[in-house]
Amino acid sequence: MDEKLPYYMAYPMPLLYDDERQNQRDYEYMKSVYPGTAKRLIPYIEEECDRLEYTGSVMYDEYPDRLQLLLLCRRIYNRAKEDETKKDEAKEGEETGEWLQNLIQVMTYQELCQRRRENRSMRRKYY
Template identity: 65%
Template sequence: MDDRLPYYMAYPMPLLYDDDRIARRDLDYMKSLYPAAAKRLIPYIEEECDRLEYEGSMMYDEYPDQLQLRLMCRRIYDQVAQEEENPGEWLKDLIQVMAYQELCNRRSEYRNFKRKFY
């Protein structure tokens, strides 16, 4: 009997979409390290970004409109301020930073997705 392994088993190739899975796992881990105040904001920010995630959305414009981005952050702030005991300018700033980071991640995923299938 021949004990040699086929070439494809001896030198395993990385999976085609393994990089995306690793990047998503890394992002989820980093989000789990957020402070408590930031963790409370994640669902609101993700919900608002989910609402904007459609073909032709301003989210995917080359230069998203600053007014629309600020209005999006204001909607998030209005929802969170009802539950937060001491909302202030720091909360608005934190929402903006987290929302823009989430938008950047989703834009990157969208570009990578389009590149693979078109």
């Protein structure tokens, strides 16, 4: 009973990267429970975001330009629509409408936000 615990045992240090790993796992799980339409859009969105992941990119601007973001979403929409029409030529004339463009915008902005957060946390570790 008279033994004193070392400082590192009395005040355990939390795992440094455990929070990030847990957040990433939660994010991946939430993406896995998206509805079918949203799941089909994920590869297009991730591909466009991968193209923007470089130093000085619009993605990492403090206030990204709204027009650039809309053009990004339009590119995603056009690619997804083109690929879907190639796959489902029997569904000609089916109107996807504005709701699909809105869904793409929301999912793209969420993905950009996630990548910006990851980028900020990586910069903090090394500098």
